[in-house]
Amino acid sequence: xxxxxxxxxxxxxxxxxxxxxxxxxxxxxxxxxxxxxxxxxxxxxxxxxxxxxxxxxxxxxxxxxxxxxxxxxxxxxxxxxxxxxxxxxxxxxxxxxxxxxxxxxxxxxxxxxxxxxxxxxxxxxxxxxxxxxxxxxxxxxxxxxxxxxxxxxxxxxxxxxxxxxxxxxxxxxxxxxxxxxxxxxxxxxxxxxxxxxxxxxxxxxxxxxxxxxxxxxxxxxxxxxxxxxxxxxxxxxxxxxxxxxxxxxxxxxxxxxxxxxxxxxxxxxxxxxxxxxxxxxxxxxxxxxx
Numbered sequence: 001x002x003x004x005x006x007x008x009x010x011x012x013x014x015x016x017x018x019x020x021x022x023x024x025x026x027x028x029x030x031x032x033x034x035x036x037x038x039x040x041x042x043x044x045x046x047x048x049x050x051x052x053x054x055x056x057x058x059x060x061x062x063x064x065x066x067x068x069x070x071x072x073x074x075x076x077x078x079x080x081x082x083x084x085x086x087x088x089x090x091x092x093x094x095x096x097x098x099x100x101x102x103x104x105x106x107x108x109x110x111x112x113x114x115x116x117x118x119x120x121x122x123x124x125x126x127x128x129x130x131x132x133x134x135x136x137x138x139x140x141x142x143x144x145x146x147x148x149x150x151x152x153x154x155x156x157x158x159x160x161x162x163x164x165x166x167x168x169x170x171x172x173x174x175x176x177x178x179x180x181x182x183x184x185x186x187x188x189x190x191x192x193x194x195x196x197x198x199x200x201x202x203x204x205x206x207x208x209x210x211x212x213x214x215x216x217x218x219x220x221x222x223x224x225x226x227x228x229x230x231x232x233x234x235x236x237x238x239x240x241x242x243x244x245x246x247x248x249x250x251x252x253x254x255x256x257x258x259x260x261x262x263x264x265x266x267x268x269x270x271x272x273x274x275x276x277x278x279x280x281x282x283x284x285x286x287x288x289x290x
Contacts, residue, residue: 003032003033003036003039004036004037004039004040004043004046005040006032006036007029007032007036007037007040007050008040008043008046008047008050010025010028010029010032011025011029011040011047011049011050011053012047012049012050013025014026014029014053015049029053029057034058034059034060034063037050037053037054037057037058038054038058038063038064038067040054041054041058041064041067041068041071041074042067042070042071043071044071044072044073045073046071048073048075048078051068051071051074051075051078052075052077052078052081054067054068054078055068055078055079055081055082056081061082061085062085064082064085065079065082065085065086065087065090066087066090068082069086069090069093069094074100075100075103075104076100076101076102076103076104076106076107077103077104077106077107079094079100079104079107079110080104080106080107080109080110081110083107083110083111083113083114084110084113084114088116091111091114091117091121092121094107094111095111095121095124098167098171098188098191098192098195099168099171101128102128102164102167102168102171102192103168105164108125108128108129108164109129111125112125112126112129124187124188127163127186127187127188128163128164128167128188129163130163130186131162132159132161132162132163132166132185132186133185134159136184136185137155137158137159137184137185138155139183140180140181140183140184140185141154141155141158141180143183143212144176144179144180144183145176145179145180150176154176154177154180158180158181163186163188163189166181166184166186166189167186167188167189167192168192169181170184170189170190170192170193170196171192171195171196171197172196172198173196173198174198175198175200175203178193178196178198178199178203179203179206181193182194182207182210182213182217183212183213187214187216190213190214190216190217190220191216191220194207194217194220194221194224201227201230201233204221204227204230204233205230205232205233205236207221208221208227208232208233208236208237208240209236209239209240210240210242211240211241211242212242213242215242215243215244218237218240218242218243218244218247219244219247221233221237222237222243222247222250222251228251231254234251234254234255235255235259237251238251238252238255238263238269238273239263239266239268239269240269241268241269241270245270245272245273248269248270248273249272249273249276252273252276252277252280253280255277257281257284260277260280260281261277261281263277264277264278264281
């Protein structure tokens with residue numbers, strides 16, 4: 001048996017209800033070297049109690065934090081115990097992993113207590129602990145669901161949820177929930193919708209054409225390489241009057257001539273974008289004549 005496997009077994013036995021069994025296991029664990037415990041924590045299929053034990057008992061807390069971060073299955077609760085030891089890179093990684101972040105309120109609180117957080121990370125953590133705006137929730141559901149009965153049911157469900165619960169629903173829920181939550185007043189929830197593994201290209205196409213989503217949603221879509229491989233999404237972003245001008249101008253060269261011409265007649269988009277589209281059509285005409 002590998003040393004780390006023995007450490008795992010002892011941790012599990014230390015949780016046994018029999019006081020004699022857990023007492024002996026704890027005594028034996030005291031003789032396990034810190035290096036072996038850290039090796040156990042790095043194993044992707046190690047039992048979760050081992051990760052919690054390492055977080056609580058490893059003498060080198062910095063090394064424990066690094067080992068736990070290297071394990072993609074580490075629960076947020078274990079990371080919360082070493083949150084003050086995470087590197088800036090590790091903090092960024094945790095903030096990017098919304099599913100892990102949302103799994104533990106303790107982790108959110110522990111990260112918020114760090115004195116070295118960036119302003120962006122402070123804002124994100126504050127949003128995760130903020131209260132729901134009831135009026136904003138009602139408005140987003142009304143815009144997302146035309147059927148009165150389904151709208152009422154969806155609103156009743158969402159209104160009882162806090163931000164973390166809505167974020168989790170955005171990641172794991174269905175199409176109906178995502179269509180509403182992309183309009184959520186909380187930016188972290190919006191972000192979670194776009195990170196959902198169940199999200200389809202068709203949904204993103206719909207989002208990119210919606211003028212009642214936030215500019216941040218449209219910007220996030222524009223920055224996702226997988227999304228912008230889809231020509232329809234790029235075209236929708238340019239045609240969307242809510243899209244920031246810098247994004248529209250960046251994508252203009254990707255439009256085919258037919259869509260460029262339509263854009264020049266679209267009074268809903270900013271004049272700057274229409275003007276650039278007109279200029280590009282003229283340039284293409286000149287090049288075609290030469």
